[in-house]
Amino acid sequence: MSTSTILTCLAIGVISGAVAALCGVGGGVVMVPAFVFFLKLPHKTAVATSLAIIIPTALMATTQNARNGYVEWKVAAITAVSASIFAYFGANWMKTLSSETLTRIFGFVLVTFGARMLLYGKA
Numbered sequence: 001m002s003t004s005t006i007l008t009c010l011a012i013g014v015i016s017g018a019v020a021a022l023c024g025v026g027g028g029v030v031m032v033p034a035f036v037f038f039l040k041l042p043h044k045t046a047v048a049t050s051l052a053i054i055i056p057t058a059l060m061a062t063t064q065n066a067r068n069g070y071v072e073w074k075v076a077a078i079t080a081v082s083a084s085i086f087a088y089f090g091a092n093w094m095k096t097l098s099s100e101t102l103t104r105i106f107g108f109v110l111v112t113f114g115a116r117m118l119l120y121g122k123a
Helices: 003-023 028-038 043-067 073-096 099-120
Strands: none
Touching: 003 028, 003 043, 028 043, 028 099, 043 073, 043 099
């Protein structure tokens, strides 16, 4: 791996870690497009790599958030069970979709939720 690739990975990590901690998105919102655009990874590889990175990122942020009293453990447990089950099947579903379709789905989700949060978000 070249020095420039390592530095790019480090920069993506810094930005996605901050976004994950501040916005609760697991960093995938930053990582997937950055992996595709800057590292030229195929979309499926970018998604899978981002998911692998979420584990340590989420553990570190959750540790701090739990210390600060921000975690709703009942909500987290119930949602984690359903999300984990669907993610298992969704990973196989991803094999059947083209990278172009996945990119469009990803973009649609980001734009839709982002616009809704900008228009209707409340503190």
